[in-house]
Amino acid sequence: MIRDDVSAIPAYVPGRAAPDALKLSSNEAAHPPLPSAVEAMTDAARNANRYPDMGVVRLKAELADTLGLTPDQIAVGCGSSALCQQLVQATCRANDEVIFAWRSFEAYPIFCLVVGAKPVMVPLDGNHRHDLDAMAASITDRTRLIFVCNPNNPTGTNITEDEFTAFMERVPEDVVVVLDEAYIEYVRDEDNPVSTELLGRYPNLVGMRTFSKAYGLAGVRVGYAFGDPRIIDAVNRMALPFSVNAVGQAGALASLTAADELLQRTDEAVEQREALVARIPGAVASQTNFVWIPTSRSRELAGKLAERGVLIRAFDEGVRVTVTTGEELNRFLTAWDEVQ
Template identity: 60%
Template sequence: MIRADLATIPSYAPGRRLEDALKLSSNEVSFAPLPAAIEAVTEAASSANRYPDMGAVELRKALAEHLEVELEQVTVGNGSSALCQQLVQATCNAGDEVIFPWRSFEAYPIFAQVAEAKPVAIPLTAEHNHDLDAMAAAITERTRLIFICNPNNPSGTTITQQQFDDFMAKVPEQVVVALDEAYFEFNRAEDTPLATEEIKRFSNVIGLRTFSKAYGLAGLRVGYAFGDSELITAMNKVAIPFAVSSVAQAAALASLNAADELMERVEETVEKRTLVAQALGTAPTQANFVWIPGPNTAELAEKFATQGVVIRAFPEGARITVTNASEVEHLITAWEAINAG
């Protein structure tokens, strides 16, 4: 009754929760949605008995203007993760290949396997960044899609413009490259590609961004993709109808219109991540988290839990979300207690 291959697909693991603990395991922001977004949600909830606009036209128009693209070059989905899955479904048949860095967003291999495509994981470099040379060398005649997570989750590293240019010179035109920029608003790297520019240069590049992180709408699930209109149309064909609720659309639109207010909040995180990196001795990061590489991070996570802090442990390291001043103070105090013990 059930596909046999599902036994080989890992379940997506959300960030751990502990009652009364500081949750720094899911890269959420600490502040509530913007006041304009809360007001929009309240108003939209009164008509929740009606289906949302399936085309999300008003939100897409605002995004198209924001991104300086045409309306048909933008689509929205139930978080950028849903759009990643739609992109796999739109590009891959059974047996086709999806290349991605590893470790990176843990859903990439899951999305590939769900579509019966072959996940091709390319290890990060010693500096915990994309090995673009190895990713390019892994391209075969079955390759249909390549994910580049920039800044990378969970390492927080970014690629340079020259690295991307050299990489794209090796990518066949029929292979789609997804620039996953879920942490775009936190990125302060001056020398790194931006999807808004790359889609103008390459018809096979698709940009992916989200309202779940910097915009503080993780609980409402709104992401957006932009690029070649033909690819966007294909993604829409495999989308779940009415995937973005009317409440989520209203909140995203209000948040987008209050971007200046949003960025004031983001700057606090950008400032505090430098303090956290220095205190914990981690490498610089361009996202709202820091990365502690190493094999014994499950033990480290348990030590943090005893201090009332929840972090995310992976086999290759630990990721710790950076939020605001008070939570950073709690984090650093916990770190000092762990090391003193």
């Protein structure tokens, strides 16, 4: 009754949580949504007996105005993860190929395997960055989609606009490239590529962003993708009906109205990530709200920190630590010194 390859699809592993622990394992914002967003979401919850706007019309219109696009260039989904999967479904059949860096967002291979596509995982370079030359060299006649997570999760590194445009010139026009910008609000590097500025030059480019990180709405799941209307139409056709709930739509609309106030909070994370990198030898300079620390002791360190009430994310190649406030960083650093 079940596909014989289902057991080979890895399960997504969320960041660990525990009562009273300092959770630095999921790249969440430390601050709650703004009062105006909470009020809007509370009002929306009072009408939860009604279906949400399936077309997400108001939010698309506001996003279009914010991004300088038109509503038919925008898709809104249940978090940017849902839109990633919809893009794979819209572009790939069984045995088609999807290229992405590794290590990168750990759900990318899952999205591929769900539709029977082949994940092509290209190792990061020696500086924990995308190896765009190797990714371009990996393109075959079966390649349908490429994910470029920038800044990259979990390493926090970014590429430059010149590097990205040189890469795009090598990508065939019939291969869709997703610039996954989940952490763009934390970027301070002026050489970083920005998808909205490149869409007119590359019709096969899709930008991807989320309200889960800097906007502090991880719990209500709203993300958005934007690009050529033909691609966006295909993405929308893959969506589950009513997948963006009414509470999330209300919170996202209210947050856009107060975007400047919300994004001021990112400055605190930027300050703390720089403090963390300066404090721990080997930590990688970041353009996100987390810092990557390469280590062969990742599981050991994460376990010892958990015993001290501090939760981080361990991967085979290192650990990822969310940066939030000065108080939380000091608590992490105290525990980190104890486990060395």
